[in-house]
Amino acid sequence: MLLSPQRSTFLRTLAIAVAGLCLPLLWPGVLANLFRTAPFVAERHDAGWPAALVTLRVGSDLLIGLSYAAISSVLSYVVYRNRAALPFDWVVLAFGLFIVACGVTHLTHVLxxxxxxxxxxxxxxxLTATVSVATALALPPLVPRISALLNAERTLREHQVRLEQINVAMxxxxxxAEFLxxxxxxxQAAHDPREVAExxxxxxxxxxxxxxxxxxxxEGGRARLWSSWGRVHPATLAMLSGEGSxxxxxxxxxxxxxxxxxxxxxxYGQGAGDLSLEGLPFAAALEPILEAGGRVVGTLGFTRAPGKPWQPGELELARRAAATIGLALERTRNAQALRESEARLNEAMRHAPLGELMVGAAGRLERINPAASRILGIEASGVLGLPLGEVLGPVEWNAGESADGEQPYVRPDGTALWLQIHTSVVRDREGHLQQLILQLQDMTERRRAHLELKQLSAQLERSNRELQEFASVASHDLQEPVRKVLAFGSRLQGLDGERLSEGGRQSLERMLAAAERMQRLIQDLLSLSRVSTRGQNFQxxxxxxxxxxxxxxxxDQVAxxxxxxxxxxxxxxxADPTQLRQLLQNLVGNALKYHREGVAPRVQVTPVASAPGTVRLLVRDNGIGFAPEHAERIFQPFQRLHGRGQYEGTGIGLAICRRIxxxxxxxxxxxxxxxKGSTFELTLPLTPVRSEEGTA
Incomplete structure (x- = not known):
């Protein structure tokens, strides 16, 4: 079982006291004669001494005994009052017993x-000897602890000194920090870099x-003066002024x-390249001023007498002051850029052809440009600060994205308009709504024109459909007499051709050739009209x-x-496979047909690079070619660059190709x-733009 420090101290001191009291009693004769006066006459070593000497000895022993008693009382009191803090309190009490015993010894001399x-x-x-020996034996083991205690005391003093230094540094x-x-x-009050520096x-x-x-x-490899303080050398000011150095x-x-x-x-002044100035040498320091990206935008230069060295605290203050100046310079530049941007924005809004409105996060109108005032028929001073809904009516917009829309609007004078509105959402870094920017355009006339165009388009589509139906009926009706002309002309040629005169036979042949051309022309017209009406589904x-x-x-034509x-x-x-086959057959057939005399035709069909989602084909030939000014004419119906005597055909083939x-x-x-030849460039989407279905 562990003892408390106070109980351990008491027991150790009591043990020394008991040992001191009891051990002398074990000596032979001590206990029996302890308080007996001696029956023998002792040899008195002080017999015959002068009274003054006797008084001196007796008085000294009394004073020593009383002093020892007082010392031991003070030690006991100190130990009692500081018993929780003294690390060696039992040794102090043992030493007190030793002092008490010594005091009693001197008093016994008097007795x-x-x-x-x-x-x-x-x-x-x-008793005194026993207590002295016990105290002497208790002291050596405590020497390391006493040394450690003394070292701790020294360390404590060093820490105190260090804490004082830290306190001074803090x-x-x-x-x-307060200065910065x-x-x-x-x-914060500065508006430009020069004011910041001053x-x-x-x-x-x-x-x-x-x-x-x-x-x-x-800037630009040169240093220019922003500002100065103190007694600046004139040569330094001259060097940095104007264009700088x-x-x-x-x-x-x-x-x-x-x-x-x-x-x-x-x-400064003793190094290589240092300027030669009056008053050299002197202490100099240069602290760069950095912007946020780490680029040096300026410097702070300090000088003073050489006998006063730069202290770390001063250099740290200069460094942090330069950093503060750098932040202030960046703030002023940003503020200036913001002011210029706002000025440009205001100017742009004032002269913008589109109406522009700026709405704050609270949904109230903050700015309106002259174009918007003109379009809406309102004065800016009368609507600023109003909710957007009171100015334009409800505006639909996506809270996360910009949006476009159209809506009706009625001016205060009753004029009805149709507005196109583009809404942009402006957010801060945290994603919170800051502004809405609305761009307005009067779409009234365009919408009216669009509706008219839509009506005209519907009418045109109806007319085309009626025209196609008419072409189909007309071509059918036209083919019937042509077929009869061919039939009766062929019968006449077969039965009575030999009885006709030479002129009659030639006339009959020209009639039949003309009927055949008419039949081909009617068939080509039918093919052209049926490209959009008789097509098949894409596959x-x-x-x-x-x-x-x-x-x-x-x-056969190739051979x-x-x-x-x-x-x-x-x-x-x-694609529509039938129409695509007709397209390739017309292009390749034309390349074979329009070949140069004596030169075998060569047709090349090759794919080339194209935009994503499309395919581009080139159909090249080495034929007769055509002049560049005819590049569009050849796609018009019935347009031929050569007579029928040179090359057969109706002039509708390429028109059918483009329609397909x-x-x-x-x-x-x-x-x-x-x-030298010609090249036809064909571009098709890999997937159809819309599903096309044939019609009966």
Missing amino acids: VRYIPVFWFDGYIRA TAAVTR AGLSDAL LALAQLGPVLEVDEIVAAQV PLERTPMLRRAVESGQAQYTQQ LVPLDKLLAQVTEDLE RTGGRIEHAPLPTVS VERHGGTLTATGVEG
């Missing part, structure tokens, strides 16, 4: 002088105890700008396979002309060079 209680005197001496840091906070507050230098100079401070702007002229300044690190020296069409079928259909059809691997598209391509949502163009 024995007058009463011969020698056994008692011996007992007291033995006080200085707080002072610097005041500096930052003061710089305010900063006016506060920084007295605090740093320097002779001069120079703030310089760094190149950085290369002052190596210390160049190092500060290139490294972005402070430069300082106690002996996936492999162009390789389709071109092979076309080549097979044209093999007759000695031509050749070549193609690279072709893609698969979604347009039905598929593509384009067909042509380029050519007379005597």
Whole structure:
């Protein structure tokens, strides 16, 4: 079981006291004769001493005994009052017992002088010896602990000194922080970089105890004066004024700008490249001013007498002051940019052809430009601050995105308008709504024109449909007499052709040829009119396979002309297979037909790079070509560049090709060079623009 410190102290002290009291009693004769006076006459070593000497000895022993008693009482009182804090309280009490025993010994000397209680005197001496020995034996083991205690005391004193130094440093840091906070507050009032520099230098100079401070702007490899404080050397002011000084002229300044690190020296004027100024050498320091991105935009230069070295606290204050100035400069630049941006915005809004409204986060109108006032028929002064709904009526917009819409509006004078509104949402970094920007355009006339155009388009579509129906009926009705002319003309030629005169036979042949041309023309007209009305549903069409079928259909023409059809691997598209086959057959057939005399036709069908989602094909030939000015004419119905005597045909084939391509949502163009050939460029979407269904 562990004992408390107080109980342990009591027991140790009691043990020493008991040992001191009991052990001398064990000596032979002590206990029996302890309080007996001696029956023998002791040899008195002080017999015959002068009375003064006797008084001196007795008085001294009495004073020593009483003093020992007083000392032991004080020690006991101290131990009692500080028993919880003293680490060696039992040793102190043991030492107190030793002092008490020594005091009693001196008092016994006085007693024995007058009463011969020698056994008692011996007992007291033995008691004192026992307590002394016990105290002496208790002290050596405590030496390491006492040394540790003394070391702890020294460490405590060192810590106190260190704490005092830290306290001084913290006080200085707080002072610097308060100064920098005041500096930052003061710089809030600055509106331009020069004003920032002037305010900063006016506060920084007295605090740093320097002779001069120079703030310089760094731009384009030159340093220019912003502001100065103190007794600045005229040569320095002259060097930095106007266009400024190149950085290369002052190596210390160049190092500060290139490294972005402070430069300082106690002996400026003795280094290589230092300027030669009156009063050299002196202590100099250069602190770069950095913007947020780390670019050096300026410097702070400090100088003072060389006998006063730069202290770390001063350099730290200069560094933090430069950082504060850098933030203030960036704030002024941003504020200036914001003012310029607002001015440009106001100017743009004032001259913008579109009406513009700015609505705050609370939904109230903050700005309106003249165009919006003109469109809405209102005065800006009468609507600013009103809710948007009271100005325009309910505006539908997506809270997360910009939006476009149209809505009706009635001016105060009763004029009805139709407005197109583009709404933009402006948010802050946290995503909170800051502004709505609405752009207005009067769409009344355009909407009216659009409705008229829509009506005209419907009428045109109806007319086209009626025209197609008429063309179909007319072509059917036209084919019937042509068929009869051909039938009766062929019968006449077969039965009575030999009885006709030569002139009659020639007339009959011309009549039959003309009837055949009329029949082909009617059939081509039917094909042209049926491109949009008789088409099939779109499906996936492999162009390789389709071109092979076309080549097979044209093999007689290829053999007759000695031509050749070549193609690279072709893609698969979604199309009307019948119409796409007719398209390729017309293009390749024309390339074979319009060949140069004595030159075998060569047709190449190749895919080329195109926009995503489309396929682009080139159909090239080495035929007769055409002049560039005819590039559009050849796609018009009945337009021929050559007479029928040279090349057969009705002049509708390419018109049918373009109509087919347009039905598929593509384009067909042509380029050519007379005597060298032509190239037809075909562009089709890989997937149809819309589903096309044939009609009966």
